[in-house]
Amino acid sequence: YTLGISLLYRGKRLLISSSLILFSCMGFYLFRFWLIPIFLSSGILFLLLSKSLHIKKKLVILGILVSICSVGVIKLFSYYQITTAADLLQRIIVSSQNFGIGGSSQFISLTSWTDVVAALPLMMFTALFRPLIFENGSLFFVLAGIENTILLILFCIATYKIIVQRFWEKPIIQFSFFHILIFSIAYGPISYQNLSSSERFKAM
Numbered sequence: 001y002t003l004g005i006s007l008l009y010r011g012k013r014l015l016i017s018s019s020l021i022l023f024s025c026m027g028f029y030l031f032r033f034w035l036i037p038i039f040l041s042s043g044i045l046f047l048l049l050s051k052s053l054h055i056k057k058k059l060v061i062l063g064i065l066v067s068i069c070s071v072g073v074i075k076l077f078s079y080y081q082i083t084t085a086a087d088l089l090q091r092i093i094v095s096s097q098n099f100g101i102g103g104s105s106q107f108i109s110l111t112s113w114t115d116v117v118a119a120l121p122l123m124m125f126t127a128l129f130r131p132l133i134f135e136n137g138s139l140f141f142v143l144a145g146i147e148n149t150i151l152l153i154l155f156c157i158a159t160y161k162i163i164v165q166r167f168w169e170k171p172i173i174q175f176s177f178f179h180i181l182i183f184s185i186a187y188g189p190i191s192y193q194n195l196s197s198s199e200r201f202k203a204m
Contacts, residue, residue, distance in 0.1 A: 001043075003017075004018070004019075004020030004024065008047060009046070009047060009050060024039075025068050025072070033075045036069060036071065037069055037073050038186050039179070040068055040072065041178075042178040042181070042182045043065055043175070044066060045178040045182075046175045046178050047061055048062060049174070085113075092116060093110045093111070095189065096108070099194040106195070107193070116189065120188060123184075123192040124188045127191035127192070128180065128202070129148045130191075131144050131148065131195040132149065135195070
């Protein structure tokens with residue numbers, strides 16, 4: 001998928017790059033169909049804000065990505081019977097609560113879109129960097145905490161370089177940013193309720 005996006009960004013081998021993305025999404029569709037909008041959304045945002053592509057070529061590429069992404073969104077909404085914003089909110093709440101079991105579970109009250117938006121920063125942080133090393137005494141959490149601490153340190157270093165050394169201009173940095181953003185938003189509500197699941201989602 002990443003190779004396909006890279007080729008699309010360079011504006012070369014449109015057929016090959018589109019085939020790579022389509023092949024990747026076929027795997028997502030069979031096993032983890034909700035990953036299609038997650039991956040494709042980051043690619044769409046990345047290419048949409050790209051300044052190196054000619055407008056006509058950009059429209060063609062975005063048309064391809066949006067078409068593939070819409071298949072995943074339709075499948076997702078059909079599977080969970082989502083037809084309105086209220087249905088989507090209810091699905092977020094139910095999915096979040098379903099993971100609130102086990103020794104690593106924790107509770108957060110989500111009853112409205114206001115609650116979701118207010119808790120989103122903490123949930124996104126949890127999806128990316130928790131459990132932290134001091135949060136649980138078990139061996140699994142200690143090892144996971146060490147890993148997440150290293151990730152957090154690397155994230156801070158990367159953020160510094162992006163801001164100070166203007167690394168944002170590098171295409172791979174832009175694509176990575178959008179992918180991390182979409183991933184943390186998508187998995188935040190369920191990652192917060194269960195820290196063990198948070199580790200599994202990152203590994204996946």
